[in-house]
Amino acid sequence: MIVFLIFVFNRLRVTKKQKQVIEEQKEVVELAHEELEVKNQEIMDSITYAKRIQSAILPPAKLVKKYLKESFILYKPKDVVAGDFYWMEYRDNKVMFAAADCTGHGVPGAMVSVICNNGLNRAVREYGLTDPGKILDKTREIVIQEFEKSEEEVKDGMDIALCSLEGNILTYAGAHNPLWIIRKGEIIETKANKQPIGQFDNKQAYTSHRFELEIGDSLYLFSDGYVDQFGGEKGKKLKSRAFRELLLSVQDKSMEEQKIIIDEFFETWKGSLEQIDDVCVIGVRV
Numbered sequence: 001m002i003v004f005l006i007f008v009f010n011r012l013r014v015t016k017k018q019k020q021v022i023e024e025q026k027e028v029v030e031l032a033h034e035e036l037e038v039k040n041q042e043i044m045d046s047i048t049y050a051k052r053i054q055s056a057i058l059p060p061a062k063l064v065k066k067y068l069k070e071s072f073i074l075y076k077p078k079d080v081v082a083g084d085f086y087w088m089e090y091r092d093n094k095v096m097f098a099a100a101d102c103t104g105h106g107v108p109g110a111m112v113s114v115i116c117n118n119g120l121n122r123a124v125r126e127y128g129l130t131d132p133g134k135i136l137d138k139t140r141e142i143v144i145q146e147f148e149k150s151e152e153e154v155k156d157g158m159d160i161a162l163c164s165l166e167g168n169i170l171t172y173a174g175a176h177n178p179l180w181i182i183r184k185g186e187i188i189e190t191k192a193n194k195q196p197i198g199q200f201d202n203k204q205a206y207t208s209h210r211f212e213l214e215i216g217d218s219l220y221l222f223s224d225g226y227v228d229q230f231g232g233e234k235g236k237k238l239k240s241r242a243f244r245e246l247l248l249s250v251q252d253k254s255m256e257e258q259k260i261i262i263d264e265f266f267e268t269w270k271g272s273l274e275q276i277d278d279v280c281v282i283g284v285r286v
Contacts, residue, residue: 059088067095070285072259083109084278094166101223103156116158132162132173133208157198161221168213180220225277231269
């Protein structure tokens with residue numbers, strides 16, 4: 001009986017110590033959890049403020065409608081901030097607009113987008129350029145100069161489709177991202193130069209393509225986020241063919257109606273899957 005009581009006493013003492021250790025560990029975990037919540041909130045506050053800054057560099061809807069009355073911009077960042085952005089400037093009776101896709105998404109992509117946006121602005125405002133090819137040449141030069149300041153090699157940059165519209169004369173240049181013009185039920189595709197805005201071996205001048213638009217023509221600029229989205233019954237990429245068919249099917253709709261349909265189609269296609277990249281689609285009707 002004495003041996004049994006000693007055993008029970010020891011077990012109670014061990015159990016008490018274990019309970020004390022567990023309580024101490026619980027307090028440590030709860031404190032760490034509280035600190036983590038505070039840090040997460042600080043990070044989210046910073047990202048939310050960064051979104052305000054990034055939104056400030058995007059052309060407001062009122063300005064877009066002033067110069068492109070029949071148009072829409074579908075802009076869907078993957079995260080709070082984005083690597084994709086859209087851009088617009090007006091100079092010498094020409095309205096210049098672009099859909100751009102910078103390296104990455106989220107905070108890193110947003111930081112690159114600010115540098116690339118600044119490059120476009122300087123090319124037009126400081127150097128007085130209005131030809132899309134020359135704008136891209138100068139923007140590439142500015143972006144490379146900015147990244148060369150780093151002691152580490154930086155290969156970030158952007159893909160872009162850039163247009164200049166004066167009356168019914170459209171001029172386009174692109175880095176990887178094409179231009180689609182829909183005319184009388186057919187898509188006229190103009191391919192971009194296969195080189196990004198950034199460091200690239202064997203750099204060449206960007207090519208400007210000139211078009212005389214007809215009444216009723218619709219043109220589309222876009223990043224690759226829309227066509228690369230996984231979804232559907234088999235969880236595969238949407239791809240360009242399906243996007244082409246979608247755009248052709250909505251040509252009898254207004255541009256605002258097109259935006260709604262294109263957005264709803266994307267969400268339906270994505271379903272419960274995660275959005276994999278930023279999305280930017282610009283549509284303009286002459």
